[in-house]
Amino acid sequence: MFDERTDADLLEMMRRGQRNERVAIAERLLAAGRLCQQRMRSVEAAERAQWCIDNWEAVAAEVAAELGVSQGRASSQMNYGVQLIERLPKLGVLFASGAIEYRIVITAIFRTGLIVDADLLDAVDTRLAQQAAGWNTCSEEKLKERIDWFVRELDPHAVRAARRADDDRHIETTPAADGMAEIYGRVRASDAAAFDQRLNQLAATVCRDDPRTTRQRRSDALGAWSAGIPTMQCECGSGECPAGADSANDPTQIVIHLLAEAKTVTGEGDAPALLAGYGGIPAETVRTMAKHAKLRPVVGGKELNAEPRYRPSNALAEFIRCRDLTCRFPGCDRPASMTDIDHTVPYPLGPTHPSNLKLLCRLHHLLKTFYAGAGGWADRQLPDGTVVWTSPSGRTYTTKPGGALFFPQLFTPTAELKLPQAPAQNEPGRGVMMPARRRTRTQDRADRIRWERGLNEARAAAHPPPF
Template structure:
C-alpha cells in the first residue's frame, strides 16, 4: 500500500528516474542501478517517494550511501520550501525591522526554538529571496543549508552586484564539491580582492579593538578569550601546540587539550614570577623572540612586491589581505617557490624515502591543506604521503619521492589510505579518492597563489607565464 501511494521503484516515476540515470554522467563511479537512479534525482517529491519506498536492508552499500545523500537533498529541498513560506509570511507582515522581529517571535513560539535559531531561519529565508539562484540550488540539492548561508552572506566592502556575481560564479563552478568553510574562504578571498582599501580601514579599526577577556563560568572555571590579529593568534596556537607536545611524558594521562591549558597557565605564571621586566620585554618583541613559533604565509611574488593586491594564504587560518602579508614580510625569512607556465610547481625529486626541506616546503605550499575531500587540516601539520607507495627494493633504480608523487595528509586520512580503507589516485587536475563503497570523490586543487585563473576555466587550471611565489616563515608577529 505504501509503495502504491508513494511510488515505488517499479512505477512510472521509477522508470523515468532510471531512464534519466542512464542519460546523465555518473560523477561517483557508481555501478549499482539503484545508486545511479538515486544519484540522478534532484531534491524534491520524486526523490522523497523513491527514498521512502526503499527498504534499506535490501540495498547495496553503494545504494545505501546514495540513500543518505538523497535524504540530504530532500532535507535541503524542504528548507527551500520552508524559506518560501517564511518569505510569504514576511511579505504579509511588512518590510520593517519590527515585522522581521514579529515573524521571529511567531516562529520561535511555534517551533519551540531559541530566538537566535529563529532569527537564523528567517534571515536565510530573506537572503534566499534576494538571491534566487541560491534558493534554486538549495531546492534541488546541490548545496545544503550551511553552504546557502555562506553564499548569501555579503562581506563588508563588497557591493551587492559584486557579491551576486561571485555567488553565480561559485554556483556555476564547484560549490557542490566544496565544504561550507571552503566556500567561506572563497567569499573572504573575493572580498579582499575587490575592495582592498575598504578592507584596510576595517582591519585597522579591528586591530585597534584587540583585547583579552576573562569570563567567569560555573564550577570554579573561567574562559579566557583573546581577540587578536590572525598572525598573532596563529603564533599563540603554534607555540601552545609545541610546548604541549614537549610537556608530554611517558606516564602522562592528560589529553592534548589539557596539556595546552596547563602550558598556557604555566607561561603566565612563569612571567608573573619573573617580574614585569620579562613581560615588557616579551610585549616589545625583544629578547626571546627568535624562540617563538613560526607562522607560515604563502604569497604571490607580484603581491609581495606591491604590484597587485591578491590575497595571501596563512597556514591554519586561510586568506589574509595583501597588506597584512607584506607587513609580516618585514619580519620574516622568505623562500622562493617557482611555477611553470601552467602555474604548476617546478618538479623536484629524490631517490630517498623522506623528501628534503625544499621538496617538503614546495608540496605543502602547493596543496595548502590535507588533500582528502573536505579536510581543512593545514599542510604544515600533515604527513607527506607517497601517492604510489614507496618501493624500497627499487630505491636505487628510480626517483619515487617527487613533487608529483607526494601530497599532504593529516594523520587520520593518512591512516585511512595506509590501511587500504580508502584509495587515491592522481587526476588532471587533482586527485580522486575512492571510498569503500566505490564512490569516487575528486579533490581539485586551488589555483596557486600568484597565478591568474581565466574566467570559466576549471579550478586548478591556470593561464599565463611563469610566476614566482614566496613562502614566509615568520618568527613572530610583524608590526
C-alpha cells in the first residue's frame, strides 16, 4: 500500500487520515447525542425521570452495546453529543468539519459547563468556533487558559476553579503482567507516613534468615496488613524459627477467589490460575497459596440439574459465577462479586438451571426487568451459556461466558431446555417497583452548577478585584 508512495504522498495520507478520524469521532458523538434527544423526548422519559434506571441509563445501555464500550463511556459520549448540539452548536459544526481535535471539544465542554445564561453561552460558542481551529498544537494547560479567558471575560462566576489538592485523594489498583498488580494513589501526608511505618513494622516481624529482600518483605507485608494479620509468615523454612510462634494466619473477613485447575493445585500441571480482573497467576504461586487457602471444587455444569426453587444452591451459584466471571450484558465487565444471578426466562416459567441462569450487575438487571417487553430489551440463552440480546432498536448482540476463555471446559453445553417466551414486563403499575431517585438527573446537574457558581461568587466577594 505504501511502497510506491512519495514522501509528499505519505504526508498527505497522514493529514487526510487525521481529518477523517476527527470527522468520524464527531459523527459518533453527534449521533449519540441525537439518539439521546429523541429518546428523552418520549412520554416514558418524563414518567421515568425519578426512576433509578431512567431513560438516560436505558439509552446509554443501548449505545454501550452498539459500540462495545462500558456504560460509563457510552454515557460520556452521549453527554458530549448533547452538549455539542444544545449548548455549543457552532463548535460542534467546526468539529464535524474535521478542523479540530477531540481533546479541544471535551475541554471546552467542561470549561463552559457552568454558564447558564443562553446569550453568554452563545457568545462563548461563537468565539470558540472562530479561534479553536488554531489550537490543535496547544497543550492541555494552554487550552484551559484560552477557554477560561473567554469565560472569565463574559461570565466570571462560571470559571472552573481548580480543586484543592486534598479533594484529589484516591487509591487505585490496576492489573500488571505475570500475576502482579500495581497500586498507586494520592493520600494525606500523615496517612502516608503511618502507612510507610506500618509496612516497615510488619516487614520486621520475620527472622533474620528470611530470604526476601527488604523491598520484597514490604510488598508482602501489604498482604498481611490487608488481611488483618498482625505478623508476617516467615519464609526461612526452619522449624525452630523464632518468629514462627507469632506468624499464625488468623482467620479474617478478607476473601479472594482464585480459579485454578485441580492438576495445578496438586502439582500435576502448570496451567496458570485466574484471579478475576487481574489475569493469570503462575502455577508455583498458586501452589504456595493453596497451602493456606480453603479449596472448593467447582461442580461441572453437566452434573447440575434444575432446582425446585428460585434461589440457586451454592454449587449452582458457584458454577454460574466461574463460568460467566462478569455481567453478561453487552459491553459490561463488572465482576461476579458485584452481580446478581438472573433467570433469563423468569422463574417459575424458566427453571433454576445452568442453561437459564447468568450474571447481571444490578444496573443491567433492573434494565432488563423494567425495560423489557414490546419495544424493550429481550435476551435468549443457549445451553453453552451464550446470551443473544435484542435491543429496543432491533439490533442483536452476543456475549459469551468470560470464564470459557480461560477454562474451555466451562463452555461445555448443559441441557437444552424448552422454554416459553419470556412474558412482557411493562404492565401498568410495574414502575412503582423500580428503585427511585431522590432527585432527577436534571435537578442534580442544576444543583451542582448552582453550588459551584456559588463558590465562585463567594470567593469573588471575599477577594474583590484587584486581587
